[in-house]
Amino acid sequence: MKFVVSSSELLYHLQAVSRVVSNKSSIPILENILFELAGDKLTITASDLESTMVTSMSLDNSEGEGLVALPAKILLETLKKFPEQPISFDINNDSLAVDILTDRGKYSVVGLSGDEFPEIPEVDKDKSSNLLLPASVLLAGINKTLFATADDELRPVMNGILMEMSPENLTFVASDSHKLVRYQRMDATTEFSSSFILPKKPASFLKSVLVKEDGDVTIEFDDKNAFFVMENHRLVCRLVEGNYPSYNAVIPQDNPNKIIVNRQEVVNTLGRVSLFSNQASNLVKLSITGDKMMVSAQDIDFSISAYENLSCQYSGDAIEIGFKSAFLAELLDNISSEEIVMELADPARAGIFLPLENDGPEDELMLLMPMMIN
Template identity: 50%
Template sequence: MRFDVSSTALLSRLQSISKVIASKNSLPILDSFLFNLEGNTLTVTASDAETRLVTSVDVMNGQGAGLFAVSAKILLDPLKELPEQPLTFDINDENLEIFIHFQNGKYNFIGQKGDTYPRQKPLNDNAISVSMDAQMLLNGISRSLFATADDELRPVMNGIYFDIHTDDLTFVASDGHKLVRLRNLAVKSPERASFILPKKPANLLKNLLAKESEQVLIKFDDNNAYVTCASFEMVCRLIEGRYPNYNSVIPQENPFRVTIDRISFLNALKRVSVFSNPASSLVKLHLKDNLITVSAQDIDFSTSAEERIVCQFDGTELSIGFKATYLIEILGNISSEEVILELADPSRAGLIIPSENDEDEDLLMLLMPMMLND
C-alpha cells in the first residue's frame, strides 16, 4: 500500500479523534489508530472499547487497499512538530513495515494487523433516528454536562438524558443537588424515545461539534448510539437503566421572584465565596426591598464578606443558603443578561431561569438549598 497525504490535514483528523484513546487499555491494539485505505480515501478509527470515533481524510496517489494499525503516540508526537508538507506512506503488505517519507527525512516503524481491531456491532432493526442542527446538539450538551453526577451506585445519573418527544427534545442532567432541563422545540421526532449519553462521549462531542455546522444524525437502540456528522462518526455504548422522573422534583408554585443582572450577581458570588468555609462553600442570600445581600463567613478563620446588589424583588424578607460553587457554575452556563430566581422558602429548591431564552429553547436550572446556621 502507498499513498500521499497533507501533514496538517492528517494531524488535525488524528488529533480530533485521539482524545477517545484511554491511558490504560484492556486490549493493547486500542493504543493505536486503525487505518483503512480504499482508493483515495483513508478512514481512521480510534476507540476505547466503549466509545469509537471514525473520521476520514482524502489522500492522493492511493495504491492498494487494506487495514493496518499504528501506535497513536508514534504518529502524533512527530507530526505535531512537522510544518505543512506532503507525506508519503509506504506500507509493506507482508510484514507491515511502514516508511513515512517527507521533505527532509523519513520515519520507519512496524505497524500491526488491522483485522485484530475490535469490530463494532450494528444497531438493532428497531433503532430510532433523530436529526438536528450540530450547534443545537452542542448547546444542549454544553449547558447540561456540568450537572451530571459521579455516582457509582446510580450510574443513570452519570450522563445526559435525551428525552425525545414528537414536538421537542429535552436535555436533562442532575447530580441530586443541581438539575438542568433544556427543552429544544426545533427538534421533532416521529415517536417518543429516550437514551442516556455517558459523560466521556458527551465531552468528546462537545469538542468535535464546535467545528461542525451541518445536520447531525443520531441513531440509537437500547445499547448503542451512532452520531454521524459531516467529518466524523461516533459510536458509543449507552448507560442502561431508567432515568428518574425529573419533572416531579421541579417546584411549580414559587411565590418569590427575583430578577437580577447575571454578570453582577456572578461576579459578586465569585468575590464573596472566597470568604466562605472551604468545606461547605456556603453563601447566604438575603432578599429585602429590591436588594439582594450576598454574604459568606468562615468562623474558623474569622473571615467574612458581604455585597449588596440591586434587583427586582417585591416579596417579604427572605434568607436562603446555597453552595457557591454550584451557583457560580449554573450562572456561568446561562447566556442571558438577566436571570430570574424563583424561590419558595429556605428549605425548598430554587429555580434559576434566563429572563430571555434563545430561539426555540426553554432553559431551567434547579439548585437545592443548604441549611443556614442562624
C-alpha cells in the same frame, strides 16, 4: 499500500479520534489508531470498546489498499512538531513495517494487524429509531447540560445526559443530585416518543467535533448503542442502561418569591465573596428583601467574612437561603441571558434559575439544592 497526506490535515483528523484512545487499556490494540485505505479514501478509527470514533479523508495520491493499526501517541506527538508539509506513508502489508517520509527524513514504526481491532457495533434495525438534528442544536444541548452530569459509580444513569424526543420538543437533562439542568428545543421534534442516556465521555467527544460541523447530524439508536453520523465524523457509543429518575418531580412549582438580577454582577460578586467562605462548605448566603440582595460568606475558624449588596427587582417576602458558591457560579456561567430570574419557595427547597427571556425556540431551566444556614 502507500499514500501522501497533508501533515496538518492528518493531525486534525487524528486529534478528533484520539480523544477516544485510552492510555491505560488492558488491550494493547486499543492504544493504536486504525488506518484503512480503500481507493482514494483513508478511514481513521479509534475505540475504547465503549465508544468508537471514525473519521475519513480523501487523498490525491494513494496506491493499493490495506488495514493497519499504528501507535496513537507516537503519531500524534510527531505530527504536532511538524510544520505544514506533505507526508508519505509507505506500509508493508505483510510485515506491517511503516515508513513515514518527509522531505528531510524518515520515521519508522511497526504497526499491528488491523484485523485485531474491535469491530464497530451495528444498529439493530428491528429496535432502532432515528432523527436528523442540526449540529448546532445537538451542540447546544450538550453544552448546556454536560457540566451537570454526575460521577456516581452507584448510580450510572446519573453519569450521562438524558435525551428525550417527542412530537412537542427535544429535551436534554442532566443532574448530579445537587444541581439539575433541563434544556428544551421546540424546533427539534420527532413523530415518535423515545429517550436514551448519552454517557458523559462520548458526549464530550461529540462536543469537541460538533464545533466544526455545519450540517445535520443523523442520530440512530437502539436499546444498546447510539450512532451519530456527521459530515466528517461518525461516533458509535454504548448507552447507559437503566431508567433516568423522574426529574420533573423534583422541580418546585408555584414559587412565590421571584428575583430579577443581573447575571454577571452576581457572578462577579460570588467570585469575591466566596473567597471568605468556609473552605469545607463553600457556603454563601443570599438575603433578599425589597430591592436589595445581599451576598455574604464567613469562615468563623479564621475570623473572616464578607458581604456585598446588589440591586434587584423582587416580589415576595424577605428570605435567606444558602447555596454552595461553586455550584451557583457554575449554573450562572451556563445561563445565556444578561438578566436572570431566581424563583424561591423557602430556604429548604430548591432554587430555580431561568433566563429572563428565553431566546426563540429554547427553554432552559436550572435547579440548585440549598444548603442549611447555621
